[in-house]
Amino acid sequence: MVQQNYAISIILNSSLQIALGLIPVLVLLSFVIGGTHLLLVLPPLLVVALALSAILGAIIVYDGESTWLEGLALIGLYVMIAVSFWWG
Secondary structure (H helix, E strand, O other): OHHHHHHHHHHHHHHHHHHHHHHHHHHHHHHHOOOOOOOOOOOHHHHHHHHHHHHHHHHHHHOOOOOHHHHHHHHHHHHHHHHHHHHO
């Protein structure tokens, strides 16, 4: 049980660590290194995709077990995000 909690915390917190740690450093480095400046302005489609992923991930991890319906929901969300970025 301890290993499962540790694995889930690594999975869920890795994106948070990237967002809070690496992206601000890259923004600051873009002023020094590159000709173009990296900004933290995100398009609305990306914000909605990130929010939906976070909400669905929290709902699936909440009960501590996985079913085929939850897996299908994850695959469906992946397909919806891919299609929206393809045509959006």
